[in-house]
Amino acid sequence: EDKVVQSPLSLVVHEGDTVTLNCSYEVTNFRSLLWYKQEKKAPTFLFMLTSSGIEKKSGRLSSILDKKELFSILNITATQTGDSAIYLCAPTSNTGKLIFGQGTTLQVKP
Amino acid sequence: DARVTQTPRDKVTEMGQEVTMRCQPILGHNTVFWYRQTMMQGLELLAYFRNRAPLDDSGMPKDRFSAEMPDATLATLKIQPSEPRDSAVYFCASGLKEGSYTEAFFGQGTRLTVV
Numbered sequence: 001e002d003k004v005v006q007s008p009l010s011l012v013v014h015e016g017d018t019v020t021l022n023c024s025y026e027v028t029n030f031r032s033l034l035w036y037k038q039e040k041k042a043p044t045f046l047f048m049l050t051s052s053g054i055e056k057k058s059g060r061l062s063s064i065l066d067k068k069e070l071f072s073i074l075n076i077t078a079t080q081t082g083d084s085a086i087y088l089c090a091p092t093s094n095t096g097k098l099i100f101g102q103g104t105t106l107q108v109k110p
Numbered sequence: 111d112a113r114v115t116q117t118p119r120d121k122v123t124e125m126g127q128e129v130t131m132r133c134q135p136i137l138g139h140n141t142v143f144w145y146r147q148t149m150m151q152g153l154e155l156l157a158y159f160r161n162r163a164p165l166d167d168s169g170m171p172k173d174r175f176s177a178e179m180p181d182a183t184l185a186t187l188k189i190q191p192s193e194p195r196d197s198a199v200y201f202c203a204s205g206l207k208e209g210s211y212t213e214a215f216f217g218q219g220t221r222l223t224v225v
Contacts, residue, residue, distance in 0.1 A: 034213065042201060042216035043153075088153065096141055096205070096212040097166060100153040 002027045006089055006101035014109050017079050021104045023089035024071040031094050033065055033072050038086040038103070046074075046087075079108045112136045114204050114217035122223045128190040131220045134183055135204030141212055142185045143203040144170075144177055147219075153201070159185065160207065192224045 003026045013019055025033065032050045036043035047056045049065035049072060056063050060079075065072045076083055086103040115134040123129055135142050144156040157167035162179040170177065174193070179185045189196055199221050205214035 032212070036216075042218050045213060045215060048213055090214075092212050095165060096160065096207040097155070097158065098143060098203075098205075098212060098214055099155050100145075102152045 002091075002093070002097075002099055004089060004091060004099055004101035006087075006104050008104060009102060010105040010107070012107045012109065013079055015080055017108075018075065018077045019079060019106060021074040021076075021087050021089075021106070022071060023073070023101055025089075025091040025101075026070060027091040027093055027099075029094040030067070030070075030091055031096075032092045034090045034092065034098070035063055035072070035074050036088040036090065036100075038088060039084075043088055076106075079106075081108050081110055084108045114202055114215055116200075116202050116217035116220050118220055119218060120221045120223075122225065123192055125193055125224055126191040127224075128188065129192050129196075129222060129224075131187045131200050131202075131222070133185040133187075133202030133204075133217055135185060135202070136215060137183075139204035139206045139215075141205045141207050141214070142179060143201075143205070143214055144185070144187050145201040145203065146198045147201060148198045156187070156200075189222075192222075194224045197222055197224050 007022045035046040047063045052067040060077045063074045088103045090100045143158040156170045157177040199219045201219045203214040203216045205212045
């Protein structure tokens with residue numbers, strides 16, 4: 001059965017801190033891994049990772065995939081209160097099936 | 111501004127009633143997902159479609175839930191009869207599968223409360 005585990009489940013930091021969120025997965029016929037940010041409403045897309053070792057960056061956020069060890073990390077540097085959200089990872093299979101982890105709830109305090 | 115549209119945004123219904131949720135995927139997307147989100151279970155995949163054909167609905171309680179795509183612009187999720195444990199936020203997402211990769215963009219969700 002496909003499995004996605006995110007850690008930590010929750011995290012409280014102060015503005016300016018750097019955080020690392022983890023996602024490990026076991027998916028049959030893995031193809032890519034997506035990261036999402038969910039604030040009050042719907043998850044919004046952050047990154048899609050398809051190759052090991054190639055970092056994707058968007059501003060203070062970056063992410064990398066390790067297909068050998070079956071995990072991905074999402075880094076956020078110089079955190080701001082607006083980064084407070086649930087961060088979700090979702091590996092996809094070759095059929096395009098998309099399953100989500102439980103998410104990491106990040107709270108950034110001023 | 112392409113987006114996934116879900117209706118209704120909120121629904122309160124009595125136990126035993128039928129509930130229908132609708133989703134308009136982004137034009138040109140060939141994949142539609144239905145998810146249910148609760149505090150306890152997180153985002154659970156209920157079903158997904160490719161080119162309007164169901165690929166996997168193993169996450170759905172078959173006795174009361176059904177999902178269809180009558181045409182490329184409409185996906186529906188129906189619960190009959192509804193139960194209090196169905197209370198959750200239901201999300202539809204659509205994506206374009208090109209080759210082996212899929213992105214998915216979410217609608218704003220339908221918050222269902224069954225009393």
